[in-house]
Amino acid sequence: MDxxxxxxxxxxxxxxxxxxxxxxxxxEQITKSAVELVEGCDASGILVLRGDxxxxxxxxxxxxxxxxxxxxxxxxxxCFEAARPDNDERVFRIPDxxxxxxxxxxxxxxxxxLGMGSMMSFLLYTRDEELGALDMYSREPGQxxxxxxxxxxxxxxxxxxxxxxxxxxxxxQEAIATRxxxxxxxxxxxxxxxxxEDQAFEILRTRSQRTNTKLxxxxxxxxxxxxxxx
Numbered sequence: 001m002d003x004x005x006x007x008x009x010x011x012x013x014x015x016x017x018x019x020x021x022x023x024x025x026x027x028e029q030i031t032k033s034a035v036e037l038v039e040g041c042d043a044s045g046i047l048v049l050r051g052d053x054x055x056x057x058x059x060x061x062x063x064x065x066x067x068x069x070x071x072x073x074x075x076x077x078x079c080f081e082a083a084r085p086d087n088d089e090r091v092f093r094i095p096d097x098x099x100x101x102x103x104x105x106x107x108x109x110x111x112x113x114l115g116m117g118s119m120m121s122f123l124l125y126t127r128d129e130e131l132g133a134l135d136m137y138s139r140e141p142g143q144x145x146x147x148x149x150x151x152x153x154x155x156x157x158x159x160x161x162x163x164x165x166x167x168x169x170x171x172x173q174e175a176i177a178t179r180x181x182x183x184x185x186x187x188x189x190x191x192x193x194x195x196x197e198d199q200a201f202e203i204l205r206t207r208s209q210r211t212n213t214k215l216x217x218x219x220x221x222x223x224x225x226x227x228x229x230x
Contacts, residue, residue, distance in 0.1 A: 001039065001147040009037050010154065017162035026166035027058035030159040034136050035060055038151045040143030041136040046124070046163075047071070048132035049083040057132070063114050064137065070110045077107040078121040082133035090123040093149050096141040117141040120149060122156035126164050134159055178216040185222035192226065203228055 034044035045059035054072035071077030078092035186200040
């Protein structure tokens with residue numbers, strides 16, 4: 001492993017991640033970098049677990065999604081396990097998916113049928129939050145070594161910080177957009193019904209509660225139709 005070259009590539013990646021302007025672009029850069037920088041990695045993706053439901057983010061190939069869906073249906077597998085909030089292990093490596101696994105007896109043969117030969121999974125985490133699992137796959141067995149695992153762990157550490165920052169930015173942008181939309185909807189209601197700001201907000205809030213609809217969706221409907229009624 002050329003660690004000096006790897007360090008230079010990691011530095012370039014870190015700068016590229018900071019230059020991305022959206023969450024999706026950041027995640028796509030992370031999984032693309034995994035394929036480019038980690039020896040043996042043919043495909044990569046990020047698995048996020050909400051309850052027992054799996055989301056596949058920025059997969060570089062369809063078989064990454066298929067692997068995630070398989071783990072979701074079986075409720076077992078290294079990526080599924082790495083992403084679980086109650087799990088203390090942060091790195092998993094399966095050098096050879098052609099061999100039976102006592103830990104994941106159903107997932108391993110299923111993964112082999114998907115064309116996976118070996119894989120690694122890394123928990124993406126910061127000091128304050130756990131974000132999901134960065135997964136790396138090889139078509140052939142025996143492609144991931146200890147050096148590959150070390151490189152993957154280093155990449156995942158940088159990726160977690162970039163993921164967390166991009167997620168915070170996305171949530172802030174959504175909050176600003178929502179606030180703007182609610183203000184616009186209130187203005188429409190105030191002008192149409194000649195009511196106060198507090199009364200306009202109360203109409204939105206009441207409609208949200210009665211219809212079990214998010215406030216921003218009620219506001220969007222007012223902006224589009226001029227009324228809170230359906």
